[in-house]
């Protein structure tokens with residue numbers, strides 16, 4: 240780790256304006272609460288917060304080690320120690336679940352505003368950590384920080400309206416959107432909105448382009464491999480899946496399935512309700528499936544792959560130095576090994592010397608029988624089994640083909656979290672491992 | 681005032697805009713029907729369909745970013761040559777020598793932003809259930825647009841020809857090596873032999889088709905340049921035309937029945 244002193248001087252200007260921005264934002268909020276909503280007590284609270292941010296801005300501007308506000312090192316090292324792929328994945332899942340279950344509470348504007356400020360404050364405090372800042376402020380990573388905040392914001396916007404609509408529908412009223420179905424002329428109402436959007440986006444893009452130079456590293460060299468070597472950020476979820484699956488599945492089959500599954504979605508979702516308005520209660524199954532796939536299996540994996548995977552694709556805590564010398568012990572075992580050697584205490588079945596192709600294939604199948612049977616049961620037996628139990632209603636409504644496509648897509652999507660769990664609990668490397676045909680699963 | 685009046689009464693002005701200023705109801709309708717750019721829109725629309733809280737204007741913002749990328753991309757093409765000799769140096773010059781030195785920034789950040797807004801647009805379409813009948817097929821077109829947006833970004837990532845570029849593309853395209861049957865390290869490629877000759881080698885597999893070579897080299901740069909500047913943008917433009925047309929034909933922005 241390098242000296243913190245120079246680093247704090249370098250970021251002083253940025254942090255100072257960051258906290259000033261926070262202060263201004265809350266001053267405006269306080270003003271609106273006071274004048275518009277007539278809630279002086281709340282207005283006072285946010286004024287105090289705004290003043291506190293102004294003080295932090297001053298401290299940050301000093302660039303002095305003992306003044307710049309930051310997380311205590313006890314906290315950062317604890318976070319580093321605790322964090323790992325398991326806690327990260329379970330933690331984000333738990334967080335999303337809590338947000339979903341208690342959505343009525345979290346959509347309240349004051350609650351959401353408090354959380355937003357908490358997130359921004361935490362972000363500012365973390366920025367004073369050289370290791371954290373060096374990853375988050377990499378030019379190509381900045382958009383992902385933006386993505387996280389935008390997604391949080393728009394999920395809030397959508398959920399807020401869905402909660403209102405669900406209440407109205409429960410009372411037999413039409414959704415909010417229905418109240419606004421009087422027609423207006425596109426000129427000026429829509430055309431002007433579009434114009435304003437264009438101006439706003441242009442201004443935003445110009446500011447971004449002026450303040451953040453595009454990255455340009457050394458000229459390309461096919462002999463100097465950087466460590467870590469990362470794909471562009473939008474593919475890092477896929478790269479993260481390489482930890483659990485071979486490239487043919489993580490890099491080719493799964494992405495194709497994602498594309499295919501997205502295209503198939505309108506034809507699989509037979510629920511006629513919830514068309515053209517925000518709603519959760521009316522379409523819980525499709526809502527939860529999509530959110531799990533999008534937020535948990537796509538977005539959080541991208542965040543993990545971008546911010547927490549360092550040299551050799553090792554996991555690093557958010558405040559940890561990306562040392563290329565960090566070693567992680569890998570003692571993952573294949574299922575055939577577990578079954579034949581560890582459980583039955585016998586050598587792996589192997590074709591005798593000089594046997595024909597068929598015999599060899601036979602022995603491979605025997606060796607891989609445990610994994611193949613498990614997979615067969617998962618993909619072949621489970622769908623019909625579900626059709627007569629949990630998904631009975633679905634099966635009746637969807638018909639054979641649609642049901643089969645839906646259930647298989649579902650099971651294949653779940654193959655990722657299941658494989659993660661098997662890896663974490665049993666150190667399982669592959670269920671099926673046929674290097675003879677480059678087929679590992 | 682008088683000058684404005686004169687201009688608006690001139691033959692030139694009247695030949696361009698075939699109606700008076702859209703100040704009254706009649707002319708606000710006429711403007712939507714006679715202006716090429718505006719006729720993408722309907723004349724009138726349900727209030728709910730233009731509420732920012734409903735559409736987030738995300739499709740519109742994505743389209744606008746696509747236009748920004750087109751314009752800045754054309755300007756960048758004036759300065760950039762996709763060869764091993766020049767690619768990196770031209771990018772350096774763009775930063776150090778060219779006036780209006782934020783062209784590359786606008787294009788790069790615009791591209792990142794477009795990926796994000798495409799996702800957000802898809803997210804809102806999902807959350808409002810707008811993929812349901814009769815809009816199923818427009819969702820499918822959207823998914824293809826999403827894929828093409830990612831490919832646009834991916835092919836563009838290589839062009840600066842720095843370490844970041846070639847290694848990101850190397851990591852990304854290595855996956856193609858493992859394509860079942862068609863990649864030379866993929867499962868089942870052993871089965872594709874004709875008369876004992878292996879059909880799938882590192883010189884004939886899916887990755888080779890993508891890169892035009894066994895590794896990311898000059899052939900790849902040329903291939904990605906053509907894809908990035910011509911092939912994919914044309915495909916996107918065509919699909920966007922269909923996408924917008926379908927929004928209209930499927931009954932405008934979705935809403936409760």
Ligand code: HEM
Nearest residue numbers: 735739740742743802810818819822823825826932933934
């Ligand atoms: C290059 C990317 C895209 C552009 C420029 C684009 C543009 C637009 C625009 C301008 C609209 C009008 C309503 C709005 O702004 O929300 C729209 C509607 C729509 N888009 Fe896209 N889109 C893109 C990608 C997608 C994707 C990825 C999907 C879904 C996977 C999608 C599905 C739809 C659907 C179903 C509608 C109709 C929504 C409704 O009627 O409420 N589009 N698109």
